[in-house]
Amino acid sequence: MSHPTEKKAQTRSGPALLSPRSNRRRFLQGLTATGSLLMLSAPAIAQSARPRLVVIGGGSGGSAFVRAIQAQAPDDFDIIVVSAQKIYNAPFALNGIPQQKSGPCSTATIDLVSTFERRGVKVVIGRVERIDIDKKTIDIAGSETPLIYDALIAAPGVGLKWEAFGLEGTPDSTAIWTSDASCQDFLAMLQKVPMGGLFALVAPAGHNRCPPAVYERACRAARWFKEFNTSAKILIIDEKDEYPMQAMFEEAYVDYYEDMIEWIPRDFHGGVQSIDLKSGKIQTESDVFELDVVNVIPPQKAPDFLTITGMAAEDGYCRIRTPSMQSAIADDVYVIGDASAADELSKSAVSAVVEARLAAVDIITRFAKSPPEGKVDLADNCWTLVAPDDAISLGGIYSATGSKFASDERFMSTVGDQADMRKANAEKAAKWSGSLLQSLYGS
Ligand SMILES: Cc1cc2nc3c(=O)[nH]c(=O)nc-3n(C[C@H](O)[C@H](O)[C@H](O)COP(=O)(O)OP(=O)(O)OC[C@H]3O[C@@H](n4cnc5c(N)ncnc54)[C@H](O)[C@@H]3O)c2cc1C
Incomplete structure (x- = not known):
């Protein structure tokens, strides 16, 4: 989050970037209160003998990358992590609603500032708006001074194509699909469904983050309704005609949830044309559905700040070289995790970790004093x-x-x-x- 008064770059710990102690203390106080923006602008090589690695994202990919570098070449790099949010809600825990009517839900909520600082890694809380792959700089919202890198590791997860269903703006958190949202938001949606009401999940077509998770979400919601709203129903309005592990899910819908879950493929409804989140009306080519609560999971792609550089393929994800995870068009940019077009590797936290390790091996080979150890299992x-x-x-x-x-x-x-x-x-x-x-x- 940016801070209007903090236009100038400020620095945090680390030999090349050490700031006067008083400034540092003032900044830390500000960060605690507001989650404000910290900027690090000095040219890396000019100030430090060590190459500067800038990691965008403190999620599964970004954090695994930092771990891999710290395990294998702890003294060879200056590492800076930039994350849009101070608090990371691990997306793989977003479906984990509790089995009470209300109450705390996800335990996978991480304070990135204290986590990375504990490991001696500098953290910038701010949203990256642009990267310049020729000048090797990144622009962060609220700062006039670009941050310079020797190698950039982009792990920002997915951007949501909200406009695909005629929805305006970027209310990402209502999809509950990225680390902007929390599992508590999902629970709040279920609580809003009136007794005997209709809850809809709108499932996207295309290549998306953890495809089975939409249908797992339907099962989790059904289990919660079975306890607290027994006559509620769930519609999955799908933009696809088939989905991963479909036969096993259909078996579960019948065995555990009787008539509670109904899947409506695109073949049946002809395609979603518009969604009105306020009234709960979904217009498809052949029908109008009237729902009480709608959870839209839009189609996805790499975030805009990556796609506008020309790094993305037609499907919206960034083309990479294998096995290094280097961008196909920029030697010093590595795209890992869900933002990359990594072919058969799934868009999952497990794959993000594998990809992070591959990128670390390549960067250590290129920049560090000693060669990397071991082999990465794919x-x-x-x-x-x-x-x-x-x-x-x-x-x-x-x-x-x-x-x-x-x-x-x-x-x-x-x-x-x-x-x-x-x-x-x-x-x-x-x-x-x-x-x-x-x-x-x-x-
Ligand atoms: C409901 C659900 C269930 C899932 N279940 C599983 C599972 O069982 N197993 C599994 O392996 N995977 C699962 N996943 C997928 C997994 O969570 C993701 O694949 C994984 O988190 C991707 O890691 P990432 O690093 O690419 O992105 P993320 O983990 O989303 O991290 C993105 C980071 O980038 C930051 N960021 C984003 N944009 C910017 C910007 N412009 N500037 C600065 N920072 C930015 C964010 O703040 C965040 O810190 C699930 C996902 C969902 C939604």
Whole structure:
């Protein structure tokens, strides 16, 4: 968040960027109160013998990248993390509503400033508006002075194409799909549904962040309604005619939620034309749906500040080289996580971590004194909870072949899996998010 009075650059800890102690203390006080913007503007190489790595995003990809560099080349770089928000709500926990009528929900809420400072990493809280890949600078809202990098690691997640459904502005948090929103926002939506009312999820077409999560959300909502609003119904108005692990989800809708969830494919409604969030009216080519509460998950792409540089492919995600994750058009820019067009690698936190490690290996090889160690395993696995003791899973093993990440092996749950196996999946799912958060943000 920017601060109108803080036009000039200020500095935080770190040898090349050390500011007078009094300024630093004043800034820290300001940050606590307002989450204000901190700017670091000095040319990296001119002030420090160490190359400066600027990481955009403190989420799954950005944090995993910092971890990988600190593990393998702790003294070789100055690292600055820039994040639009001080508080990161891990998107992979956004569906985790509690089993009470109300009350606290997600435990995956991270204070990025204290987390990174504890690790000795400088943090800038501010929204990146533009990057210049020739001058190697980034512009942050509210600052007149660009931040200079030697290598830029872009991990800003996805931008929402809100306009796709005729919606204006960028009310991202109402989608509850990015780290702008919290699981509490999802719970608040369910609480707004009147007794016996209709809740709709609008599911996007295209290549999006964690595709099964929309249908997992329907199951989580149904489970909550079964306790607290037994006659409510859920419509999934889909812009697709099929979706990942569909047979297993359909099995769950019947086995656990009876008639509560109805999936309406595009083939049936002909395509969403407009949505009025206030009245709850959804106009499709063939029908008008009147809902009590609508959760729109718009189609996605890399955020605008990346796409306007020409880095994005037709699908809106940034083209990269494999296995380095370097931008296809800029040697000193690495795009990791959901913003990258990483072919068969899923848009998941698991893949973001893998991609972060690949980028770290390349950067250490290029800039650091000692070569990187070990090999990065190209594999992912995601678990999706359809009921408390029942999780389905989807994963793969990949290789970097030519300019692509191709999948060598895929594995997926099947309809009629043994209950024991599904229960074991549910246990793994529960442990997974905790251990990922610990590995990314723990001490
Ligand atoms: C409901 C749901 C369930 C999911 N379940 C799973 C799962 O079970 N398993 C799994 O592996 N994945 C899951 N995911 C996907 C996973 O959360 C994402 O793939 C992962 O978080 C992507 O990491 P990222 O670093 O690219 O982006 P994010 O983790 O979203 O981090 C983005 C960071 O960039 C910052 N940022 C954004 N724009 C700017 C800007 N302009 N300037 C500065 N900073 C900016 C943000 O503030 C944030 O710090 C799920 C996602 C959702 C929505």
